[in-house]
Amino acid sequence: MSISLVDLQNFVNSELIPLEPIFLQQGFGAILPKLHELRENVRQRGWWLPPLSRLYGGLGMPLTEFAAISEELGRTPTGHYVFNCQAPDVGNMELLHMHGSADQQARWLMPLAFGDIRSCFAMTEPEHAGSNPVWMDTHAVKDSDDYVINGHKWFTSSADGAAFTIVMAVTNPDAAPHLRASQIIVPLDTPGFKLVRNVKIMGEAGEDWSSHAEVRFEHCRVPQSNRIGGEGAGFALAQDRLGPGRIHHCMRWIGICERALELMCRHAATRELSPGVMLGSRQVVQHWIAESRADINAARLMVMDAAHKIESKGAYAARVEVSTIKYFVAGVLQRTLDHAIQAHGALGITDDIPLSWWYRHERGARIYDGADEVHKNVVARQELKKYGVNFRD
Amino acid sequence: MSISLVDLQNFVNSELIPLEPIFLQQGFGAILPKLHELRENVRQRGWWLPPLSRLYGGLGMPLTEFAAISEELGRTPTGHYVFNCQAPDVGNMELLHMHGSADQQARWLMPLAFGDIRSCFAMTEPEHAGSNPVWMDTHAVKDSDDYVINGHKWFTSSADGAAFTIVMAVTNPDAAPHLRASQIIVPLDTPGFKLVRNVKIMGEAGEDWSSHAEVRFEHCRVPQSNRIGGEGAGFALAQDRLGPGRIHHCMRWIGICERALELMCRHAATRELSPGVMLGSRQVVQHWIAESRADINAARLMVMDAAHKIESKGAYAARVEVSTIKYFVAGVLQRTLDHAIQAHGALGITDDIPLSWWYRHERGARIYDGADEVHKNVVARQELKKYGVNFRD
Amino acid sequence: MSISLVDLQNFVNSELIPLEPIFLQQGFGAILPKLHELRENVRQRGWWLPPLSRLYGGLGMPLTEFAAISEELGRTPTGHYVFNCQAPDVGNMELLHMHGSADQQARWLMPLAFGDIRSCFAMTEPEHAGSNPVWMDTHAVKDSDDYVINGHKWFTSSADGAAFTIVMAVTNPDAAPHLRASQIIVPLDTPGFKLVRNVKIMGEAGEDWSSHAEVRFEHCRVPQSNRIGGEGAGFALAQDRLGPGRIHHCMRWIGICERALELMCRHAATRELSPGVMLGSRQVVQHWIAESRADINAARLMVMDAAHKIESKGAYAARVEVSTIKYFVAGVLQRTLDHAIQAHGALGITDDIPLSWWYRHERGARIYDGADEVHKNVVARQELKKYGVNFRD
């Protein structure tokens, strides 16, 4: 079953966007009961979990088809949540779908896909730069049939209220750097797991799904069967996960951009500077609109192009394209939001409209899942290889 | 008495910067008792209220001398508050000092200068664009010896806990646009005054001094003797107030920039990307540092140049220079904060360091006290006048 | 017959690029005999005039197919000339093909398509801003069966050596502004036509096809049958001509960008900063490469998208997309050339490599065929129409 974009847009406009004022003023918790009702609604419409395989209750939608859906959902902060295709859960689902054991799929993927539980992913460590993903201190040491895990992570998004995390931990310290870590499932009620705090980010600690935790693993003991994939495969699996994850972010960002442009145009079309003189008559505002329209169109075409390549040739073959859109679209996002805020004047910096939320929460877009600088190096080195030089990563 | 910059920097580093984590995590209220202790300390050191006349307990420091003080205080969010030279109070003090009646000075300026009360300034209206300051709906109608005021304002900064506001209200609706409004003192316990809410801005409603209120005046009755200056002089007084206000902001922004550059350099000098390889060895990070250093130096020189002109020729003569620095320095501020955040990676978007606070709260710098676009028009039209054309404002 | 891109690239690399040093050092005239030999070569390979209808000896290639050819030809300054699809001739051919009378096609289109003559297009007037194309002084007045034309034009590209020009002239001064002008063929040996000069542009007056003339029409008398299309249709025909013309420019610019990126990468891969340390190891150079790669990919996708829309829905339906790519791709072109020059250091500003030529000659890309500012207004006004406001052009 497919999704009509017109129906979807109507749904977002009539059901989700009206929740924004409550979300922006009172926080995620205040709309959570309503979001759960809406999830039922979505399920009944047959719209549940578009990107995941039908085996697990999704729609099995290919990436190029999901792109338009994701853009539409991205127009409001909780769109993806209501369709159960929000990060980091959707990434965990894809990981477990592709690499999980049958037991892991039954125990963790099924309830996740059903929306009964939430999950998180513990990779980033405060002590180490994210630009060097193979350098970490968290260790998992074998002890009889178990792993005993010790470590310190942050930006473990949505840990607050999650049922389990997947943690990146060094299991093979003597292997080559890219082969040292494994990914291991840790239920959050495991003794020794501590959610230290929801890190206050850009003014808000958030709560529940809408939060980013600092966590500690102190002698956390889990069975070795909780390891996903082979020993030392953690980094390879993370790459598998981040590729699609990045394209998911880019698709969502385009939705944010379209919404920001819409807000900017609507304000320009209705705000009077003096009686009868509209904001939109100002040439500088017109140029912001035109530049954002061009930027967004370019971004969408690039994301679709990368999605096509992933579908036809696989994520590995498309990794340079994915790096390219990561920084290109993040830049478009930041410029578009900046224009839209400036066009709104004082209103633009208030939480009466969602621009401020995105401005704050998506400043991270140029940092998370690989900073702009890292992806630019990837792309440049690939270009330079064509001319016979090979600069090491 | 003058202030040693070395002593001042030591004071800021040892007494104020250590309060930042509490301020950033728990809010202004959590450090308020400590700030009041520090105010006593400042008073005893003879550092109280540098820019205000000695007549009212200040240091009577000229603008060019205060610039260096203000930059130092700007390095931390509460620096100016501790010296009682924070906006909007310092602007109100200057206004009352220059234009208040003896009674108004005794009743409102003295306790304000002493730090016993706080105040606010109600000008911006949600229904009207700030780029057109002569267009407003708030009216004050004479009734016997009183004014009866009705109106709706927002971005009435620091109204929460203030003793009085100065409100811009139309008193002479039939006069020419620039001669319609007056400035009137309204004690906040006046019946009919309502603080609707502290507007949530960039994620935080704030509290007390650190807040921006939406307020309503509903049949607020105050004596006509509360009017500051002549009938219809409101706009002229506002210009008088905003000129120095803008230069005060610019001076403070330079302090923010220097602190951001300091944080960026310190992080670059200590953060390892891999064992032994420092973040600061990356050419792109070095270029951010170099570009920010150049930008900040340029900004400081321009602000000092405008301050000199204000001192030697008056605020009116320097109004174009003030418009020029307003958008130039606001741009430097935004770029410098952006570089500093990007250099910090994930840490940069957390409230563990103050960059995020400034990134959010100073996005308004390109909007408040005249948006960039308004000031650019002022400067351009002045340039074009040299060539014989006079485009109306 | 189609064109193999591999064969084409080999041809460009082996036959055209080697002519660049002579062209850059000695000018267009110095390679003209060789270019005419190459035209024969191209004709024999069956590659002649890809975009024009087979009726007139072209390949009848659709726009989306021609895009890749045009990009390849754009990699060197004389690529399009050798394939006889250079501006302004190709635009004149399309115009005569679509709107010329049978006589006009026989007399002017056939030899043009065959490559026996060249042509030009006289529209821009020094006295009037190009942003207002309906405002012009050149007039054509009927006298018996003739028009008598008086006027002053410049940027009449390639007039030097051309057989005829198409001139925009007011024929119906009392009509509505968009219906006043007609397009009229004027053989350049018509008495009263004067080529005042090849305007020196960015350091070079140029010659022959590679030039931009200032011309005067002084009582030039031509038969009324030289008018193309109806009376007063000049502006509508110009729009018809400029739409595809703009997409042709964009396609060519992408070829320039690819060549500039290639030169930058090749230099980065081979230039030593010190023994064993390559320029390409510098992070800033890598970021220029990465940013240009992203920009160019975005530009190509947008151009292809606009070309598809023109093919499927017509030029009028795609006019906003064409405006969008006009400023977007011109911006990409300028940034890419700037990066490539900077990466080359002193060599980059010499005419030993073609970057300087494009830097100079394509500064006009943001101006000719509608300045950026004009196209941004078009796009913005179209966006704003969606929200119910209609700002006049």
Next chain:
Amino acid sequence: MSISLVDLQNFVNSELIPLEPIFLQQGFGAILPKLHELRENVRQRGWWLPPLSRLYGGLGMPLTEFAAISEELGRTPTGHYVFNCQAPDVGNMELLHMHGSADQQARWLMPLAFGDIRSCFAMTEPEHAGSNPVWMDTHAVKDSDDYVINGHKWFTSSADGAAFTIVMAVTNPDAAPHLRASQIIVPLDTPGFKLVRNVKIMGEAGEDWSSHAEVRFEHCRVPQSNRIGGEGAGFALAQDRLGPGRIHHCMRWIGICERALELMCRHAATRELSPGVMLGSRQVVQHWIAESRADINAARLMVMDAAHKIESKGAYAARVEVSTIKYFVAGVLQRTLDHAIQAHGALGITDDIPLSWWYRHERGARIYDGADEVHKNVVARQELKKYGVNFRD
């Protein structure tokens, strides 16, 4: 004797600017006789050679005073030439003044200062990156009392018609890198000296003073007494020379910027877009004007600040400030010229006005005398030293 800026501006406006059309259309040679007349005029007014010591016929003007003169002269391409303070001669004069022997001063400095001869400086080699000034192939080998010099240089500006060059050549190949080269005077009629070509740069090979040569030294024999300063002092002397040279360039660039802004404003004030609607009424043009005004003011203040530091503390103490202005002002120059050209439309890219000449010839401003990237590294490393890390140059 001082120079009245009003008189100077009148002189530039009435005597030099009228030569621009001839210079731009016909080249430097076409105005050379007139320039020599004007030199006499300047000499008689007592304005000759403002920055050089009175000992050698100059005005001995300190750097801070010369800044305003240089800005005024910079408003037209030949201003400095007419006052005999043009690069590279003025740099050679300062070098000979400070480090030349009495014989060298008598033989070379006196006629140079008098304006009887011209000179050049041969440092850059095509085979080596300018960012690494200590890496060169040109060698001077002692042979009895002479040096025998072999090498290949380019960007030997103004060699065409010069009487001598100062060449950087390795004399001590076994010393530390910074101590290997010496500066040696080579009369251009020395056998073995070859002016290979005036390199065509940005479309023009130029001639006489207005040119940049590629030269070869093939067994050029000069007496060892032609060496300036000690053996191996070449690099130290070059630093001495480049410091003031960079500030001279910055001062001149500000003059170019002011002229570009003037041309932009004048065009905006007089060009009609449609009857009665001036270009200057367009908000985007106003913003270009405002941004350029702010940029130029900032640039001038920074240059003056660096000049003050050089005067009070010496060139070495100010070297970081000089690096800072080098890239800051070069950036301002490029942006200002770009705005001014865009505001002029098609006229802006012609050589009918001087914008195109500067756009072309000052693209090198971000490259010559140390590319932006080199100077940014200098500034960044200096900043980072404050935090205890010392990245090697």
